[in-house]
Amino acid sequence: MDLLKESILRLKQEKDAIILAHNYQTADVQDIADFTGDSLELARKAATLDNEIIVFCGVDFMAETAAVLSPEKTVLLPAPDANCPMADMITAGELRVLKERFPEAAVVCYVNTSAEVKAESDVCCTSANAVQVVRSLKEEDILFVPDRNLGRYVARFTDKRILPWEGFCFVHDRITPADVLQARRDHPGAEVLVHPECRPEVIDLADHVFSTSGMIRHVCSTDSREFIIGTEVGILHRMKRDCPGKLCYPLSSGAVCVTMKKTDLSKVHRSLETLKPRVTVPDDIAEGARLAIRRMLDIR
Numbered sequence: 001m002d003l004l005k006e007s008i009l010r011l012k013q014e015k016d017a018i019i020l021a022h023n024y025q026t027a028d029v030q031d032i033a034d035f036t037g038d039s040l041e042l043a044r045k046a047a048t049l050d051n052e053i054i055v056f057c058g059v060d061f062m063a064e065t066a067a068v069l070s071p072e073k074t075v076l077l078p079a080p081d082a083n084c085p086m087a088d089m090i091t092a093g094e095l096r097v098l099k100e101r102f103p104e105a106a107v108v109c110y111v112n113t114s115a116e117v118k119a120e121s122d123v124c125c126t127s128a129n130a131v132q133v134v135r136s137l138k139e140e141d142i143l144f145v146p147d148r149n150l151g152r153y154v155a156r157f158t159d160k161r162i163l164p165w166e167g168f169c170f171v172h173d174r175i176t177p178a179d180v181l182q183a184r185r186d187h188p189g190a191e192v193l194v195h196p197e198c199r200p201e202v203i204d205l206a207d208h209v210f211s212t213s214g215m216i217r218h219v220c221s222t223d224s225r226e227f228i229i230g231t232e233v234g235i236l237h238r239m240k241r242d243c244p245g246k247l248c249y250p251l252s253s254g255a256v257c258v259t260m261k262k263t264d265l266s267k268v269h270r271s272l273e274t275l276k277p278r279v280t281v282p283d284d285i286a287e288g289a290r291l292a293i294r295r296m297l298d299i300r
């Protein structure tokens with residue numbers, strides 16, 4: 001093992017730290033992590049850890065969620081500029097104006113939002129549980145922020161009136177139906193799996209729609225051998241590692257989330273050494289955000 005990795009492992013032990021990584025992280029980072037998962041798994045994990053220090057290899061809203069759930073812990077985000085452009089597409093002020101226009105509606109926010117937006121929401125959701133979360137609500141009108149594609153996907157499974165915000169993930173939204181048709185020609189017989197952040201016309205052409213970890217579970221457990229994967233390409237590393245014997249091809253090799261790639265081993269090392277950059281959320285905001293996240297985590 002190289003010196004940097006050895007040093008990370010030593011520091012981790014000395015400082016009672018745990019490294020959490022999202023499925024889109026680079027192969028190096030995934031391999032050094034104690035736990036790799038989708039947004040829901042990472043939020044659940046962050047809520048139950050005993051470690052004093054959490055090193056979050058992902059983007060800012062994920063580390064914020066961990067800090068909201070465990071305010072007494074030190075949550076580190078090794079790449080402080082790793083933001084989610086979609087999360088930045090709605091502010092708490094914009095959501096307040098929307099709530100005034102639709103006072104009877106429940107507000108469901110995707111976990112890809114700031115803590116301020118979560119604090120203005122009734123309940124949070126992830127790509128793994130969005131349908132379940134919306135179904136659990138008594139309100140008929142749902143303000144769904146910020147991802148219009150996930151909102152429209154959820155609308156397929158409920159009679160409720162979903163009012164989606166016009167945000168989108170640039171990585172998934174630029175995948176086109178032509179990409180799906182080309183990939184099917186290149187790999188006839190392969191199953192097409194896409195993420196619900198994809199456009200409706202792409203979802204219409206897919207065999208299955210899953211969160212990132214949902215895709216991994218499906219690839220590992222089904223009898224099919226070949227898969228076209230319609231999400232960020234970092235996930236292919238986990239599929240290769242966890243699902244031996246399966247062949248997974250990217251639906252679009254351009255599906256790269258640049259901010260997810262800002263974390264590298266040297267930044268993880270520096271973070272463990274200095275215990276910086278630390279992510280904290282002011283108490284008044286954390287309190288509201290915690291209610292929305294906890295309400296989601298309580299839905300099983």
Ligand code: 13P
Binds near residue numbers: 040084127128
């Ligand atoms: P999941 O891993 O929860 O499916 O989310 C994908 C994503 O884009 C996170 O930013």
Ligand code: SF4
Binds near residue numbers: 170232259260
């Ligand atoms: Fe945000 Fe999309 Fe990147 Fe996920 S893949 S962090 S939704 S920009």
